Amino acid sequence: MKHLLSIEDLTADQIHGLLELTDHMAEISSRPIPKVPALRGKNVVSLFFEDSTRTRTSFDTAAKRLSADTMNFSVSSSSVNKGESLRDTIETISAMGVDAFVVRHKSSGAPLQITQWTNASIVNAGDGWHQHPTQALLDCYTIRTALNRRDGFDGLRIAIVGDIKHSRVARSDVQAFAALGADVTLVAPPTLLPPALVNGNSPDWPVTVSHDLDSLLPDLDVLYLLRVQRERMDEALLPSLHEYSALYGLTAERAARLAPHALVMHPGPMNRGVEMVVDPGELPGSVILNQVTNGVAVRMAVLFSLLGSGNDLKETA
Amino acid sequence: MKHLLSIEDLTADQIHGLLELTDHMAEISSRPIPKVPALRGKNVVSLFFEDSTRTRTSFDTAAKRLSADTMNFSVSSSSVNKGESLRDTIETISAMGVDAFVVRHKSSGAPLQITQWTNASIVNAGDGWHQHPTQALLDCYTIRTALNRRDGFDGLRIAIVGDIKHSRVARSDVQAFAALGADVTLVAPPTLLPPALVNGNSPDWPVTVSHDLDSLLPDLDVLYLLRVQRERMDEALLPSLHEYSALYGLTAERAARLAPHALVMHPGPMNRGVEMVVDPGELPGSVILNQVTNGVAVRMAVLFSLLGSGNDLKETA
């Protein structure tokens, strides 16, 4: 594996392999000194064209636990502002010696484009509405661990609720959950569904569509809530956050109708009072902070898979 | 000790203990390679809701000398700007694995509040007008070293001059100096005194109040000048900086009336020409840069006390 651009590029076996490696990385993270020399001397550069302290910090922590050097290339103070092309910027930083770029960009496909301009590995940390593969992997790892599903998600019932249309998380999660065998239902108002799904099924989306969250609740193993962006109202895709919340928000009443073992997940940051009405700290099934913790271990596994070698693996023992 | 929130939480013995540990940290800082592995693998995150490169750099240097990993959580580019609550932000970063947060916040009590939301240790790096405990400790350490007062400050005469009312430094310093036995006099115009002191003494403030700096000067062991903020004029608390300077500024004439052994201190950044009229580089008694140097050693001692163990202490030998 040279790059991690999309969940579509991974086979189910590769996903399982990354999740097993994540077990190892989670064990390292739980040590008193959570640090191994596996990637010593490797240079991991984060290149975020959209702000995301949360994701950048997670990758940064992951890289440091493997003893890689990290650098945060701040786009706002860079030559990008002097009119330099993205290509020249990438070629220039690469020439200083970079082993991996962690890229977030508002344009779908930017990480793939960047692979043409450098010998470094590229990790897609979110591109437009397209993909966010490490989020999907950490979500799989969280479900696998919390529901003890090491062998796959066969028969697991997962509902993803919210703004599917504009969500790279939904796109990556659907592909990963389905690859592991889960039955995925998308729940959203028609205006927030991808066009391909508004009038029925699509071969690109191995899912069932529903507009009725309440009838699904008792049968779910996992309820996955997406963040609702306030700008969707300005675009007239949502009548009001209040109405959204009434139909799709997780209230205490809805939470009480979940099965006792069911998980509640959210990629963060949450809009309390909108999609998350109940305090998740009160929900026994909430694994939202586990997702954050697992995010570091998954990103360690990804960086190690891209940059490490068999010998390095011994160094993580 | 789990947190360092306020000087009020420390006994005189605990203060003495931290100052003795600071001696050890100062010795480490003077080595050709000023670095020990004591906090290897610990993750220290600075969370500054108010800018302060000076204080943040001091903590950062301290953490690195102890081999901790450091992360600077930039509030301006974080999810705080996407409407995430402070609680969700803290819980999220904590879930990535944080051993200590170094917090500066404009609201008094914010660091205490944050202790409710994380298992990490909290170091208060300045909250509103309330406390700045590491500043007080470095000030104590500077006096202790410069005046050779290892056993305490009994009988030492210290004047703190300036905007006491809005100063967390003054509040913390008064408590620390008094705990070690010093006689503290506050010198300020009535508009810049805390309300409790305007009409006399207060049990909360173990100090004497004076409005006449000149009569005090010859008897002082320590003259501590506070920074005067220009916004106090806009608030009509000061008629003019010029008038302030005439009554309370350290001129060459005033400096000449200090005892030969007396120290001149300032927490920085200085307003030259206002509270500091004379060039402090010309004053034999100025220990203002010693305060900065000692700040790193004191913060090493604090971080080590919160995160280190007996075994780690051997590693600092």
Place this chain on the structure above:
Amino acid sequence: MKHLLSIEDLTADQIHGLLELTDHMAEISSRPIPKVPALRGKNVVSLFFEDSTRTRTSFDTAAKRLSADTMNFSVSSSSVNKGESLRDTIETISAMGVDAFVVRHKSSGAPLQITQWTNASIVNAGDGWHQHPTQALLDCYTIRTALNRRDGFDGLRIAIVGDIKHSRVARSDVQAFAALGADVTLVAPPTLLPPALVNGNSPDWPVTVSHDLDSLLPDLDVLYLLRVQRERMDEALLPSLHEYSALYGLTAERAARLAPHALVMHPGPMNRGVEMVVDPGELPGSVILNQVTNGVAVRMAVLFSLLGSGNDLKETA
């Protein structure tokens, strides 16, 4: 060598010595783990009063390969904005323990001024129109390596093209290339030449001046293009970028008239379509990315010369 402020401060022998040390640093950079403990415990602080992610990242990478600690003192969030003088800022940061400051400043002479206020070594990373000595050293190293000129540049024909007047790169390059024996020709419209050269030669500039790029091309060993700043048009120093490009831009036609062995260089960031019309990726003689790669090795050599010792040199073996 205590500071690196200007190429003028170096003898030809010292330049040769730094280039030989750079060979060693380039070898370290090519190792699987490009890291040596030579500067462990040294604290290198970058202090950039002008943004330059490119140069700052290069110094940062260099320092990390030598295991120094690095700190980026962000001017925008510092006490400089609270009215603190540059001197107080420098003295304060120095007091925390700094071994070298890497300084970029818009005022010529600022790095020299700073040497008066600290015991740390100062590396000039660009001051006004004055000097950019590490750029000149990396340019020398690139020519030396690409043209196999380890013994000097005797008889080498180098043309520097563009806005000489406002270019610290041109000033430093001319001095370094001439010190090593090259014949340097400056090519520019009269409005972009230093005043001393507009009406003929100047003892300060060991160069020939030409306004006719085309007649020079076939005889050059090195064609060095400078970045043309768009603000020169606003200042009426250039009629239009289009006209500049027609007379001085490197087009495919001009590139075809270069000798097969001739190098094309640029300090970056490039203005494609202005001074660089042809795609440099298509030019066999382009060593522009080599300049970037060599920049890290040269800066390792400079930092090591300033902060390392003979014993440390063994540690780089």
